[in-house]
Amino acid sequence: MPAHAVYGTYSDGLSARAHPVTLVLEDSLEITGQDLRLAWTLADLAAGDTAAPLMRVGPAGRAERVEFTDEALAAALKDRCPDLYRSDPSASGGRLRLVLWSIAAGISVIGLAIYGVPAIAVRLAPVVPAAIEARLGGAVDGQIGKILGDPPVCNDAPARAVLDRLIERMTANGGLPVDPAITVRRHAIANALTLPGGRVVVLSDLIDQSRTPDEFAGVLAHEFGHVAARDPMRALLAASGSSFLLSLVLGDLTGSTILVAVGQAAISAGYSREAENAADTYSVEVMSRSGGDATALATILERIAKDDEKAEFASLLRSHPFTKERANRIRAMAGTETVGRRILDETEWATLKGICRNVPAKTAK
Ligand SMILES: [Zn+2]
Secondary structure, three states, rough: OOOOOOEEEEEOOOOOOOEEEEEEOOOOOEEOOOEEEEEEEEEHHOOOOOOOEEEEEEEOOOOOOOEEEOHHHHHHHHHHHHOOOOOOOHHHHHHHHHHHHHHHHHHHHHHHHOOOHHHHHHHHHHOOOOOHHHHHHHHHHHHHHHHOOOOOOOOOOHHHHHHHHHHHHHHOOOOOOOOOOEEOOOOOOEEEEHHHHEEEEEEHHHHHHHHHHHHHHHHHHHHHHHHHOOHHHHHHHHHHHHHHHHHHHHHHOOOOOOHHHHHHHHHHHOOOOHHHHHHHHHHHHHHHHHOOOHHHHHHHHHHHHHHHHOOOOOOOHHHHOOHHHHHHHHHHHHOOOOOOOOOOOOOHEEEHOOOOHHOOHHHOO
């Protein structure tokens, strides 16, 4: 068949934006648009569930895709892409996987019927092996980096030393299922995100917005509360439900479309009020014990809430829903005896504030 160009749209699967492209079927599916040139291997292509004449195809396991309505191209792809409608897992992984898949599907269907997905997710989170959780954390970390536009890592050495000592003091009492790993990334949004496997991503504007070291440490301690409760793992299980179990048994974790969704959810979807309250309680305990001001968490949350009532995508308030009631609760628990204490001295705090010194300012978003 002579190659002819077909008009369609391309989406990266992360943003809602669709780019106009032309599609040409040669040895691969060639996609050309403004600043875009892709060639997708035919054997990798999978088709989405759409009503003809609309057709949606993309590389299996990835979020990006193209859509078009040209019937000749649709027919040609059906002829030439062997796995376009692959749904039988035994085709790619043999009998064992099929059996595991059936068991997982069975469990998740039972779970759905009896508890609903979030409930079974809560039950499953503690039994997910640490090694798998760590792997997931790494994958989600990568996704979040991509969603935020790969903000550079801030690791000015003296600042990092101050931060590491602070973390050590705050976690000295144990109580966390894993040692938390904190990464600071330069970004103009104030937020801190806890990922599976004890990973915490701090966006540098949180440090800039903190007027005292205790405000920053209070938020960090709140994140440790989420680590302690394994909330990210619960959220991940709840967000992906049975499809997560499916990808787990199929061995396809990294680069799966589920991770894209989970990365988005980690940034913009909040935890439940109960989970937030528990993390606040944790923060108050850690701050009181570590010589900090346990009320500072309420102070910074209130200030950010005032500045940022629109609660834009990726803000601290979106991922940790905030209410006046939360601030009152924090203050009531903390009492007055820690008010005005400082968890770092002036010099240490000034050093920590320079943690992004190693990153050129122009890359700031
Ligand atoms: Zn939270």
